[in-house]
Amino acid sequence: MDNLPNEQPTLDVLVLAAGLGTRMRSNLAKVLHQIDGRPMVNHVCRTATALAPRKVYVVIGHHGEDVKTAVLEELDKDHAEFVWQKAQLGTGDAVNSAREFLENEDSTLLVLSGDVPMIRAETLAALVQQHRNHRGKGASCTILTVKLDDPTGYGRIVRDDAGFFDNIVEQKDASDEERKIKEINSGIYCFDTKKLFAALSSVQNNNSQGEYYLTDVPALLRAAGEAVSLYQHTDAKEVSGINNRLELAGMERILRRRTISKMMLDYGVSFIDPKNTYISEQANIGRDTVIHPNVTIEGETQIGDGCTIRSGTRITNSRIGRGVEILDNCVITDSEISNDCTVGPFAHLRGKAKMEEKAKVGNFVELKKTILGRGSKANHLTYLGDATIGEKTNIGAGTITCNYDGIHKHATNIGNNVKIGSDTMLVAPVKVGDGAVTGAGSVVTKDVEANKLVVGAPARAIKTLDTETQKSAEASKCIDKLS
Ligand code: UD1
Numbered sequence: 001m002d003n004l005p006n007e008q009p010t011l012d013v014l015v016l017a018a019g020l021g022t023r024m025r026s027n028l029a030k031v032l033h034q035i036d037g038r039p040m041v042n043h044v045c046r047t048a049t050a051l052a053p054r055k056v057y058v059v060i061g062h063h064g065e066d067v068k069t070a071v072l073e074e075l076d077k078d079h080a081e082f083v084w085q086k087a088q089l090g091t092g093d094a095v096n097s098a099r100e101f102l103e104n105e106d107s108t109l110l111v112l113s114g115d116v117p118m119i120r121a122e123t124l125a126a127l128v129q130q131h132r133n134h135r136g137k138g139a140s141c142t143i144l145t146v147k148l149d150d151p152t153g154y155g156r157i158v159r160d161d162a163g164f165f166d167n168i169v170e171q172k173d174a175s176d177e178e179r180k181i182k183e184i185n186s187g188i189y190c191f192d193t194k195k196l197f198a199a200l201s202s203v204q205n206n207n208s209q210g211e212y213y214l215t216d217v218p219a220l221l222r223a224a225g226e227a228v229s230l231y232q233h234t235d236a237k238e239v240s241g242i243n244n245r246l247e248l249a250g251m252e253r254i255l256r257r258r259t260i261s262k263m264m265l266d267y268g269v270s271f272i273d274p275k276n277t278y279i280s281e282q283a284n285i286g287r288d289t290v291i292h293p294n295v296t297i298e299g300e301t302q303i304g305d306g307c308t309i310r311s312g313t314r315i316t317n318s319r320i321g322r323g324v325e326i327l328d329n330c331v332i333t334d335s336e337i338s339n340d341c342t343v344g345p346f347a348h349l350r351g352k353a354k355m356e357e358k359a360k361v362g363n364f365v366e367l368k369k370t371i372l373g374r375g376s377k378a379n380h381l382t383y384l385g386d387a388t389i390g391e392k393t394n395i396g397a398g399t400i401t402c403n404y405d406g407i408h409k410h411a412t413n414i415g416n417n418v419k420i421g422s423d424t425m426l427v428a429p430v431k432v433g434d435g436a437v438t439g440a441g442s443v444v445t446k447d448v449e450a451n452k453l454v455v456g457a458p459a460r461a462i463k464t465l466d467t468e469t470q471k472s473a474e475a476s477k478c479i480d481k482l483s
């Protein structure tokens with residue numbers, strides 16, 4: 001819309017993510033440690049984009065290339081700008097590294113910390129709004145604060161006698177009296193961009209850590225007669241910073257509990273043991289689905305209504321239809337399972353495996369980049385890789401698609417109503433026509449025509465099967481009774 005009556009300045013976001021995070025005792029940059037299966041910094045970037053900023057600037061330093069790669073999974077290149085902080089001289093210095101991009105911008109700058117991952121977009125929007133509306137003119141800086149029972153480690157908000165902002169004092173520089181203050185700096189702020197950079201030039205590093213603190217800027221602005229406002233938030237968990245692995249595990253637990261409660265109350269999903277179930281925030285699970293203990297659902301997994309997922313199963317980035325039963329100890333990754341299928345126990349689906357409706361995969365069966373057609377079955381001890389299998393086909397116990405010649409992968413194509421005998425080796429590339437039958441122990445090296453019975457090693461045709469009765473009779477001779 002053009003010519004809005006109260007046109008607001010542009011919003012830019014700056015995410016601080018250059019620190020090493022010494023307290024993590026890790027070889028990985030702190031912001032790359034994962035919560036809910038995604039790096040902390042990605043949570044922050046995703047939330048930031050919900051505010052539709054012009055650009056998200058990410059200050060990188062320690063393991064900068066890795067942080068950049070991770071962030072680009074979340075943000076598109078046109079909306080992200082990476083700013084290198086060469087030496088990690090403090091949060092003030094981190095912001096200063098973006099000076100060349102931002103100092104002359106007539107914008108509102110929302111500063112976020114890469115290690116405060118649970119902040120919600122609604123909270124940030126309210127912060128920006130208060131910043132812009134402060135006393136009808138807007139503030140030069142607005143700080144997101146919260147009161148904590150235990151404020152240890154955080155910068156404290158010192159207010160003057162009238163209750164207005166005075167300054168921020170870091171834990172390490174605070175007097176005993178100041179350490180008693182419960183209101184803390186969340187590390188999230190809104191600034192008038194130009195005023196921020198002007199004040200930043202005066203920040204010194206004469207503090208206990210010898211660092212340039214961003215937290216000195218609000219007091220400098222105030223001393224220059226600028227308005228600094230405080231936005232006190234009530235949800236302490238949302239603004240918790242993560243500085244060590246104990247806090248990381250605590251945050252993971254909070255998020256998981258929140259996701260599972262929402263699924264039970266809003267979506268109608270049953271959890272037998274919610275405390276020992278791990279569900280990604282990005283997953284979607286349908287009504288009356290029952291999740292047993294020790295199940296892990298990762299990434300953007302979709303599960304339909306009325307499914308049962310038994311213990312020990314892990315499902316990652318997959319789509320599961322309605323009425324699917326997944327028995328114990330299955331691993332399902334990047335795959336699709338249609339309505340009314342049965343899987344497991346101990347099955348492994350990966351690499352875009354697909355089961356069409358009412359298909360069945362049993363114990364110790366692996367499907368890789370394979371389509372198992374409607375109503376088809378692979379019930380025992382089988383590897384199906386790079387295969388396409390038609391409808392109502394039975395794959396006997398011990399069947400293997402020999403899909404790899406040491407250099408290349410090759411495809412196996414099996415038609416409808418085929419009966420693959422137990423222990424058949426399908427040496428790809430190979431095709432088996434509709435209605436064909438392979439004898440137990442066949443080594444199929446050549447294409448099998450429709451309705452042929454092949455046996456032996458290498459398998460040769462011995463009979464054409466004309467009628468359904470004949471096929472069934474031959475198949476029952478050839479196929480292990482287990483199937
Ligand atoms: C900071 C605040 C503190 C606040 C707390 C909230 C300062 C001086 N202190 O402390 O008042 O209560 O956050 O969580 O700002 N970073 C860089 N470059 C650096 C240093 C840090 O990019 O040179 C990044 C880190 O990667 C991190 C963020 O800035 O994402 C905050 O740094 P951190 O060292 O965790 O600051 P805190 O001690 O938590």
Ligand code: MG
Binds near residue numbers: 243
């Ligand atoms: Mg921190």
